[in-house]
Amino acid sequence: MLRIEGLTAEVDGKPILKGIDLEVPAGEVHAIMGPNGSGKSTLSYVLAGREGYEVTGGSATLNGVDLLGMEPEERAAAGVFLAFQYPVELPGVGNANFLRTALNAIRRGKGESELDAMQFLKLARARLKELQMSEDMLKRGVNVGFSGGEKKRNEVLQMALLRPSLAILDETDSGLDIDALKIVADGVNALRAPDFSALVITHYQRLLDYIVPDKVHVLMQGRIVQTGGPELAKQLEASGYASVQAAA
């Protein structure tokens, strides 16, 4: 379970997160919605440990383990996975090589044996098939020349391979066509398990038709201002954030 208490953080000396309290019990999927610039991506970077995102107070633990004191790769080994809002290109780095290196790094961290090239390929092919992705994806440079939708699917592929205990999906649905959206949702739903939790950041209620969240939180100006069930997302879709602001 992810537990965040009184978390504050700043970027370049500017306070962005102003006291976040959030609990995602194991086995649950929560959605975070909120206007542009409200701090959703900042929250995901702070949890993943990105440089420059300075924690100024509060705590964040995953299954009781303090996340904030760890290096990004240690958090990854502890089970944190972030699907990036803007996946990064790594020119010349083969996607298969990258995926295998990542998978083996995580497996090492968990004390599991590393996979050789053949074992990896078998596993990757199975996941590719589930995500209806072409094997060509493995041969290309990481995200290089990928379309927006392909990049997002590549994030989900990585998530499916790495099998995190906490997945944070930052607008993974943005830029996806309707078929891709279903595939991505299936990818997340396939991971649902008693020891898996997810934070799904989105602007659109339609994703939540496919990934039905246990809870929906509204983040505004660095604070969670409202929490509800799936119906909250529908309400926001209908009337926008102005109503929330008024209520808060």
Next chain:
Amino acid sequence: MPAVAETLDTVQSVTEGTYKWGFETEIEMDFAPKGLNEDTVRFISAQKKEPEWLLEWRLKAFATWQKMQEPRWPAVKYPPIDYQDAYYYAAPKKKDGPKSLDEVDPELLKTYAKLGIPLKEQAILAGVEGVGDSPSEGGRMPIAVDAVFDSVSVATSYKERLAKDGIIFCAISEAVHEHPELVKQYLGTVVPPGDNFYAALNSAVFTDGSFVYIPKGVRCPMELSTYFRINAKSTGQFERTLIIADEGAVVSYLEGCTAPMRDENQLHAAVVELVALDDSQIKYSTVQNWYPGDAEGRGGIYNFVTKRAQCRGKRSKVSWTQVETGSAITWKYPSCVLLGDDSVGEFYSVAITNNHQQADTGTKMIHVGKRTTSTIVSKGISAGKGQNTYRGLVRVAPTASGARNFTQCDSLLIGDQCGAHTVPYIENRNMSAKVEHEATTSRIAEDQLFYCRQRGLSEEDAVGMIVNGFCREVLKELPMEFAVEAQKLLQISLEGSVG
């Protein structure tokens, strides 16, 4: 603190001990008296029982060298070299050249085993032997190795196997005796003794190196390689390599090198000459891993090397691939003189400078024949306080109608105390020729590092992976087995100072 700067910081502290080839072999050696004069030249020639013509050739080169000045144009800095304060000949004690691998000093065999260089010939699988063109054991090609230890070749493997195809692969000192007509015909014809300061020095005092001759129409059935090891203190290594591909011949050759870690600078001034006749192909790959000096810039090899190929024949092709990770200073411009019509020259280079390393390297493509083409892909990586200069000349003679060149120079900077410089010279004297040059400079971006680390990679592995990606176009030109080695080497040379 930005990620990269922090990487530099954290890892700068563990610089020492990352050079894994820095051990020294205890072995009894014969030395020439310290210093350099005519007697030194005579001593070396006498040690090798050379014919009179070669001694004369050396003495002439020595006289030329004495009148020459060290080049000052490279963008590298170092204190004056005292050429009298070094040994020009150092060889493990022995009676004669080793007749077979069994006679090689076990101490040397151990040394090469420790370096991971296979000197022992693996039994070529029964049945495959007869096939000729594709010997392999367990699916892997055997590699023929000439091992040069300080001033002498101590062993050459697979000689008999290669001789079956008429291929000559031996120490150049041996070729002088066994194949004098070939050596006389080609030695110094690509790099004349007076070509430059270091070439003249090499011509006077060169000690050993490899000789390769591939006869007409023969495709060399295995990789040939030479492994250079500097071991003795205060000793320069001056090797000389000569490769001749006769009409239609094809050969792939690889050189590797290492040296012990020492506080002193040691000089390595080699000359490599390649001759490609009609329709022949030479692929020459280098993985240069001389000791680079420590984090403060103490010690390391001065690598002042002249490498040149002449594509004499029509449709001949020479491809240079180099991965330069070592040496305190690298001064090196593997070049192609494209004489034959439709001949092809290629240069693929990765040069890393870390800590206080300096590299001034590049190529010269001289287009003389019609429709000659050349490709240059250079990847420079600077980290720490490293300085990396690409210096390349593309010259198109008036005769080279329809010549084409494409040059791509990319620099990657890690940290903010290093430098990358690109110095292209283009001299085009034929209107129909096409010369293209592209250059980029980039840094490892913070978001790239974070992305990798979020996926569980350590910072060092992330940098290694990004750097290897940056070099991919060059690394894929290396023979398979060596590409893997080179990738590891790239990562290791960044370890301890970049991450």
